Amino acid sequence: QVQLVESGGGLVQAGGSLRLSCAASGRTFSSSDMGWYRQAPGKEREFVAGISWSGGSTYYADSVKGRFTISRDNAKNTVYLQMNSLKAEDTAIYYCNAGPEVGVADYWGQGTQVTVSS
Numbered sequence: 001q002v003q004l005v006e007s008g009g010g011l012v013q014a015g016g017s018l019r020l021s022c023a024a025s026g027r028t029f030s031s032s033d034m035g036w037y038r039q040a041p042g043k044e045r046e047f048v049a050g051i052s053w054s055g056g057s058t059y060y061a062d063s064v065k066g067r068f069t070i071s072r073d074n075a076k077n078t079v080y081l082q083m084n085s086l087k088a089e090d091t092a093i094y095y096c097n098a099g100p101e102v103g104v105a106d107y108w109g110q111g112t113q114v115t116v117s118s
Helices: none
Strands: 003-007 009-015 018-025 033-039 046-051 058-059 068-071 080-081 090-097 111-118
Touching: 003 090, 009 018, 018 033, 018 090, 018 111, 033 068, 046 068, 046 080, 058 068, 080 090
Parallel strands: 009 111
Antiparallel strands: 003 018, 018 080, 033 046, 033 090, 046 058, 068 080, 090 111
C-alpha cells in the first residue's frame, strides 16, 4: 500500500514558478512508477507528467513539455514537479499517483491547488 500527500501548490502570477512535492509512505514507492495529473474546473483529469521507478524515463504532456520537469528522490520517498513559465491555463488541482507503470494508477493523493493569475 502507498499513501501519497501532495504539497507546494498556491497562487502565482503568470510566468512564475512553483515546485510541487508528493511524499509517499509505503514499502513499494521505490518500485512504483509515478505520475502527476491535473483537473481544471469543468474538465476531465488529464495526464501532466510521469516518471519510471528508477527515474530513468520521463514523460510529459505536450502542453507542459519544456516548462515542467518531473523528478524523484527514492531515498526521500518523494516525487517532484517543477513548474516554470506558468500560464493561466495551468490552473488546476494537481494530483500525484503511483502504480506499476506510468498511466496506470493504483494510488492517488488528495491533490493540491495551483492557481495562476494572468
